Amino acid sequence: MKHGPAAVKALYAVEMFIMKCGLERSLLHLIKLRASQINGCAFCIDMHSHEAIVDGEDATRLFMLSVWEETDIFTERERVALAWTEAVTRIADGAPSDDLFARARQAFTEEELVNLNLAVATINAWNRFGKTFQSPPLLKGLRKAEAHA
Numbered sequence: 001m002k003h004g005p006a007a008v009k010a011l012y013a014v015e016m017f018i019m020k021c022g023l024e025r026s027l028l029h030l031i032k033l034r035a036s037q038i039n040g041c042a043f044c045i046d047m048h049s050h051e052a053i054v055d056g057e058d059a060t061r062l063f064m065l066s067v068w069e070e071t072d073i074f075t076e077r078e079r080v081a082l083a084w085t086e087a088v089t090r091i092a093d094g095a096p097s098d099d100l101f102a103r104a105r106q107a108f109t110e111e112e113l114v115n116l117n118l119a120v121a122t123i124n125a126w127n128r129f130g131k132t133f134q135s136p137p138l139l140k141g142l143r144k145a146e147a148h149a
């Protein structure tokens with residue numbers, strides 16, 4: 001932020017659009033956290049976990065997010081969004097499959113799908129800032145682990 005305030009401000013503007021685009025906040029928390037898990041961004045994992053809990057998300061759902069396909073605690077809409085998030089985050093492996101695209105068209109309107117895609121792209125951008133510049137997680141209320149003798 002110190003060395004590129006205009007760039008960060010531009011990304012914040014996109015983030016503000018996403019927060020008001022009509023997608024559920026709970027869904028946005030899940031996709032932000034899942035993309036951050038895939039990308040290994042500790043800063044964003046910490047931040048989005050806390051934000052989700054403050055907004056009323058159940059902690060168990062957050063604990064199970066990395067294995068969401070193995071549980072039945074996510075709605076079909078959330079499951080499609082999480083699959084979409086994984087496909088878009090891992091875009092180097094190929095575009096979302098035709099099957100996933102068809103499922104996404106069933107679960108989301110065309111506008112919602114565009115907004116979902118923007119949300120996934122944006123958290124990936126934030127993750128790249130966090131990882132590239134090695135932003136440490138805030139870890140609110142936690143102390144660093146003590147070294148054991």
